[in-house]
Amino acid sequence: MTKLFLKKKIAARIANGHPWVFGNEVDKIDGPIEPAGTVDVHYADGKFAGRGYINPKSQILVRLLTRKPETIDAAFFHRRIAEAWAYRQKIGYTENCRLVFGEADQMPALIIDKFNDYFVLQTLSLGMDHWKPAIIEALNTIFSPKGIYERNDVPVRELEGLSQIKGFLSEPFDTNIIINENGLRFHVDIENGQKTGYFLDQQDNRKAIQHIVKGADVLGAFTYTGTFEIHAAHYGAKSVLGLDISENAVAQANKNAALNGLDDICKFEAMNAFDVLKQWGKDGRQYDVVMLDPPAFTKSRESIQKAITGYKEINLRGMKLIRNGGFLVTSSCTNLVQPELFLQTIEMAAKDARKKIRQVTFQAQASDHPIIWGMDNTNYLKFLIVEVTDK
Numbered sequence: 040m041t042k043l044f045l046k047k048k049i050a051a052r053i054a055n056g057h058p059w060v061f062g063n064e065v066d067k068i069d070g071p072i073e074p075a076g077t078v079d080v081h082y083a084d085g086k087f088a089g090r091g092y093i094n095p096k097s098q099i100l101v102r103l104l105t106r107k108p109e110t111i112d113a114a115f116f117h118r119r120i121a122e123a124w125a126y127r128q129k130i131g132y133t134e135n136c137r138l139v140f141g142e143a144d145q146m147p148a149l150i151i152d153k154f155n156d157y158f159v160l161q162t163l164s165l166g167m168d169h170w171k172p173a174i175i176e177a178l179n180t181i182f183s184p185k186g187i188y189e190r191n192d193v194p195v196r197e198l199e200g201l202s203q204i205k206g207f208l209s210e211p212f213d214t215n216i217i218i219n220e221n222g223l224r225f226h227v228d229i230e231n232g233q234k235t236g237y238f239l240d241q242q243d244n245r246k247a248i249q250h251i252v253k254g255a256d257v258l259g260a261f262t263y264t265g266t267f268e269i270h271a272a273h274y275g276a277k278s279v280l281g282l283d284i285s286e287n288a289v290a291q292a293n294k295n296a297a298l299n300g301l302d303d304i305c306k307f308e309a310m311n312a313f314d315v316l317k318q319w320g321k322d323g324r325q326y327d328v329v330m331l332d333p334p335a336f337t338k339s340r341e342s343i344q345k346a347i348t349g350y351k352e353i354n355l356r357g358m359k360l361i362r363n364g365g366f367l368v369t370s371s372c373t374n375l376v377q378p379e380l381f382l383q384t385i386e387m388a389a390k391d392a393r394k395k396i397r398q399v400t401f402q403a404q405a406s407d408h409p410i411i412w413g414m415d416n417t418n419y420l421k422f423l424i425v426e427v428t429d430k
């Protein structure tokens with residue numbers, strides 16, 4: 040087995056459990072490098088650090104799969120996926136769940152979403168892509184799925200020298216499926232929906248709006264397929280308007296409202312939320328609850344400030360539309376904007392909007408996307424509800 044020796048002075052990250060080894064942290068390599076092959080990583084003093092897969096094309100040279108000298112083979116992946124499933128069952132996520140959340144399940148760069156009997160998979164690194172047949176075999180053995188689909192149409196694969204692809208990893212099936220969530224039903228378009236087709240990470244947060252929307256006029260922006268809005272109608276909102284820039288998302292949202300018999304309360308329109316919220320603020324429109332769930336504003340450290348400005352702006356505009364004593368429901372999935380910074384941004388927005396806010400709840404993603412302390416990118420979703428009153 041090829042051995043890599045780390046430099047003497049490396050960040051404590053690896054010793055503390057983080058699985059990434061960057062190329063510039065490696066002092067010497069003993070043996071041939073086979074892209075996607077298994078290698079051993081040792082500290083400078085020769086002590087074993089872990090075993091993982093290597094990609095000389097990637098800045099992340101090695102991603103560790105284990106801290107033990109165990110064999111990496113199909114049985115290893117079967118075991119790891121079975122463990123991930125046992126954990127989801129233990130914490131109560133069974134019908135739909137993120138079955139594998141990459142690093143948080145010790146399977147770096149692997150994402151698997153389970154939508155009842157269907158599975159959507161992403162292998163986002165060369166090393167993990169190499170093990171795709173073993174992963175499929177494990178899913179087939181553990182679940183006997185009705186279908187498996189790969190949504191590897193993501194740009195980050197190109198950093199690994201991989202192409203963007205999507206398609207069936209099982210016999211072809213109808214990729215428009217229906218899932219149940221919190222007593223409601225939603226269409227999921229596995230083939231053409233965003234990311235893996237559906238945002239499972241907000242499933243518990245959607246429940247969190249239950250009490251504040253009763254009898255309310257609700258405005259939702261960045262609705263995608265209308266999940267938060269349909270929850271609001273289900274929980275007793277008087278009227279609900281959802282906005283998304285994508286015509287396709289709006290069509291799906293309308294279909295979802297009809298599927299739940301809530302299309303008389305829930306309306307959706309294709310609009311640019313940034314423009315519309317600003318205009319409606321000037322027009323003096325008012326809502327009891329405003330819900331915001333924009334897409335990630337940045338993936339690079341260089342543009343964090345721009346992302347913060349974006350969050351401040353959209354939340355300020357949202358707050359201005361809220362009746363005295365109403366509620367703002369706001370999310371951020373930009374992992375570089377850590378929770379503390381997000382809260383500070385909302386505070387700045389409130390100040391500028393001349394509003395007083397009171398925190399109702401502050402949550403992260405659903406627990407089937409585990410947070411690992413020390414791996415900041417696993418703590419990515421911020422979900423906040425505040426009461427908003429005039430100053």
Ligand code: SAH
Binds near residue numbers: 238261282283285
């Ligand atoms: N709340 C949704 C997920 C939202 S994803 C859920 O829980 O399922 C973010 C959405 O914002 C995407 O659907 C995208 O089309 C939309 N979007 C991006 N820019 C926008 C803009 N300027 N105005 C309105 N919607 C926008």
